[in-house]
Amino acid sequence: MKAAVAYAANAPLKIEDVDVATPGPREVLVKLMASGVCHSDWHILKGEWGDALFPAILGHEGAGVVQSVGDGVTRLKAGDHVILAWRTSCGICEMCQRGFPVLCTASPVAASRPRLAGSGSTLGAAAGLGTFAGYALVPEIAAVLIDADIPFAQAALLGCGVMTGVGAAINTAQVRPGATCAVFGCGGVGLNVIQGCAIAGADMIIAVDMLDNKLDMSRNFGATHLVNASRGDPVQQILDLTHGLGVHYAFEAIGLVPEPFLQSVLCTRRRGVTTWVGHAPLNTPVTIDARALMQEKTIIASMYGSARPHIDFPRLLGLYRDGKLKLDELITRRFELADVNEAFEVLKRGEVARSVLDLETVG
Ligand SMILES: [Zn+2]
Ligand SMILES: [Zn+2]
Incomplete structure (x- = not known):
């Protein structure tokens, strides 16, 4: 063959x-x-x-x-x-x-x-x-x-x-109806995390990317708000959109560099759940202040949704x-x-x- x-x-x-x-x-x-x-x-x-x-x-x-x-x-x-x-x-x-x-x-x-x-x-x-x-x-x-x-x-x-993205939202994170979500990365997997959040009944879905053409695509899959991370700190932009509370669920769906992994934790509210979906290159250390999780926050990784x-x-x-x-x-x-x-x-x-x-x- x-x-x-x-x-x-x-x-x-x-x-x-x-x-x-x-x-x-x-x-x-x-x-x-x-x-x-x-x-x-x-x-x-x-x-x-x-x-x-x-x-x-x-x-x-x-x-x-x-x-x-x-x-x-x-x-x-x-x-x-x-x-x-x-x-x-x-x-x-x-x-x-x-x-x-x-x-x-x-x-x-x-x-x-x-x-x-x-x-x-x-x-x-x-x-x-x-x-x-x-x-x-x-x-x-x-x-x-x-x-x-x-x-x-x-x-x-x-x-x-599709399985990886939609599954991260509905199987791994188990997004609840009415929830507020942020999804870092609007590539093939990120768009599917977004539609997974929509299928689960999320009210607000914030798409985060550096490219406007990808953010535009994300609207078709259920994104309600767009954050261009190249125009200012995405964590602050997410806090601004959520009355300073942050989101219930955040997803990292890029897997290239450490920053979005960290940002996907910092943008959640108390008891927020962060799901890491992106498969990072070998040796991608993410440095986080131990106190950043103290408001009963969770980080979970999703394997194949x-x-x-x-x-x-x-x-x-x-x-x-x-x-x-x-x-x-x-x-x-x-x-x-x-x-x-x-x-x-x-x-x-x-x-x-x-x-x-x-x-x-x-x-
Ligand atoms: Zn794949
Ligand atoms: Zn087995």
């Missing part, structure tokens, strides 16, 4: 022929139809999460059609439409049994055999998936069955950005059908696999909510 492979930090991806193993027990081979281009792929490409990840097929936000299944797979069959989930779970460990499968301590992907090979070497796959490719070979549990009438591009976005993929993906698609979850509006650009490097350029320039690679014709 063709795939976009990252060999080193900051080098362009190469489109290559890659060998894929046949499905083993409890594995499924998925013909990929669409993949979102997520910020996390860019983090990997910049080397921010370490060099050990190279070489790898990037991409972890995919949807497609089951091509074939290995022994013991009874839940899926060829022809089924699926969204891929980038965290797998064993079902048995403490976190799985408590209902937090994305925190599984025995993820089967890590233990699986080499599945991909190109240019004479074994390849990794971003988040165990590698969706910038014609196919993905994944554990059965990573493929979530969906209705066949959902368009693939929209479905793919649920696999990471506290997803329970086999529950949450169908539930979110139900909200999409009802017109309550915006997916069409997230797709700003579409690219062929061969133009994947251009997709990273527009992401870098902050021009898009999401770019989607169309993979239907990629063999």
Whole structure:
């Protein structure tokens, strides 16, 4: 199959022929139809999460059609439409049994055999998936069955950005109706935190970004107030908008530099809950005065929107059908696999909510 492979930090991806193993027990081979281009792929490409990840097929936000299944797979069959989930779970460990499968301590992907090979070497796959490719070979549990009438591009976005953002608001923070929220960062994940807050019934949703075009986008997803952090201290602007009280819930959805992590704590009111969603580069220390939390404030991090993929993906698609979850509006650009490097350029320039690679014709 063709795939976009990252060999080193900051080098362009190469489109290559890659060998894929046949499905083993409890594995499924998925013909990929669409993949979102997520910020996390860019983090990997910049080397921010370490060099050990190279070489790898990037991409972890995919949807497609089951091509074939290995022994013991009874839940899926060829022809089924699926969204891929980038965290797998064993079902048995403490976190799985408590209902937090994305925190599984025995993820089967890590233990699986080499599945991909190109240019004479074994390849990794971003988040165990590698969706910038014609196919993905994944554990059965990573493929979530969906209705066949959902368009693939929209479905793919649920696999990471939508789940991560909406899930941070409704699963992790559990935003309450009538709440006041602030969301730092209006990229693919931040816009979804905003619409998650809106779905949860928040009254006031303050979008914070440095770029006016992204702030404009945030209005479509439910932002009620806009704060441009390049024009004055965003914490003060949020306090001004909330009669000096601060917000009930704040979210950091950037994950690049320390400041917004700190600001997302300082802008909350007493008993405020701050949820860190952005995946920061390795070694990003956030320095905070210990007293800043003393008014019974909470900081929690959200992993993959506290997803329970086999529950949450169908539930979110139900909200999409009802017109309550915006997916069409997230797709700003579409690219062929061969133009994947251009997709990273527009992401870098902050021009898009999401770019989607169309993979239907990629063999
Ligand atoms: Zn992602
Ligand atoms: Zn587990």
